[in-house]
Amino acid sequence: MSEPHLRVRRDGAVAWLTLDRPERRNALTAAMLDALATALTAAVADDGVRVVVLHGAGSSFSSGADLGETGALAADERDAYLHRTLAALRTLEELPIPTVAAVHGYALAGGCELALVCDLVVASADTCFGLPETSIGMLPVVALAAGRRRISSGTLARLALANERVDAAEAHRVGLVDVLVPAGEHLEEAGRLAARIAAADPVATAEATRLLRDPEAGYDAALAAAARVMGAARPARS
Numbered sequence: 061m062s063e064p065h066l067r068v069r070r071d072g073a074v075a076w077l078t079l080d081r082p083e084r085r086n087a088l089t090a091a092m093l094d095a096l097a098t099a100l101t102a103a104v105a106d107d108g109v110r111v112v113v114l115h116g117a118g119s120s121f122s123s124g125a126d127l128g129e130t131g132a133l134a135a136d137e138r139d140a141y142l143h144r145t146l147a148a149l150r151t152l153e154e155l156p157i158p159t160v161a162a163v164h165g166y167a168l169a170g171g172c173e174l175a176l177v178c179d180l181v182v183a184s185a186d187t188c189f190g191l192p193e194t195s196i197g198m199l200p201v202v203a204l205a206a207g208r209r210r211i212s213s214g215t216l217a218r219l220a221l222a223n224e225r226v227d228a229a230e231a232h233r234v235g236l237v238d239v240l241v242p243a244g245e246h247l248e249e250a251g252r253l254a255a256r257i258a259a260a261d262p263v264a265t266a267e268a269t270r271l272l273r274d275p276e277a278g279y280d281a282a283l284a285a286a287a288r289v290m291g292a293a294r295p296a297r298s
Contacts, residue, residue, distance in 0.1 A: 082118025093148035124169025
């Protein structure tokens with residue numbers, strides 16, 4: 061299955077979504093993000109899909125928004141464009157099944173934000189992360205709204221205010237990357253993690269995913285989730 065510059069492949073219980081515009085380092089267009097949102101919604105609707113892996117074709121994960129597209133927007137088109145792109149990123153952020161970003165090369169601007177909102181980030185040692193939007197008169201809306209779930213406000217300030225870029229080792233140290241692997245091994249490691257996630261109980265996995273995403277969740281929420289999991293579990297065989 062394919063959509064505009066997006067490839068979708070099902071491997072057992074894992075849905076692999078590939079940003080497929082390698083000649084532009086997977087620069088994101090509104091149509092690509094629409095296709096991503098559609099593919100994510102379809103993955104959730106498929107009861108057999110337990111986890112989504114997002115990665116990029118070619119030399120990079122994604123260099124961010126296509127500046128040719130954003131630069132051509134008329135003043136009265138910009139608000140609609142922002143809401144359209146935000147909706148796609150929010151679909152990824154709020155997906156009720158776990159998400160894994162397999163990242164390599166450039167993960168900049170919107171590409172970095174895609175990784176920030178995934179549950180697990182596997183990065184190749186050759187990855188470079190950055191949020192350069194303020195340098196060109198834009199804002200990394202998703203990173204500023206949700207990035208502190210993964211990284212500190214100080215790290216976010218370095219990326220979004222000072223426009224610093226960090227390599228994979230530094231990103232791993234500050235928590236942007238969960239698993240750091242040698243160059244070229246990001247897909248293999250993401251597949252291994254996705255397979256382990258997919259093999260677990262789906263109700264327990266969904267509840268754990270929801271709790272992990274909620275920084276305010278406490279014991280009461282965890283106990284209520286545990287009760288739901290136990291209520292959905294099949295009786296153990298004697």
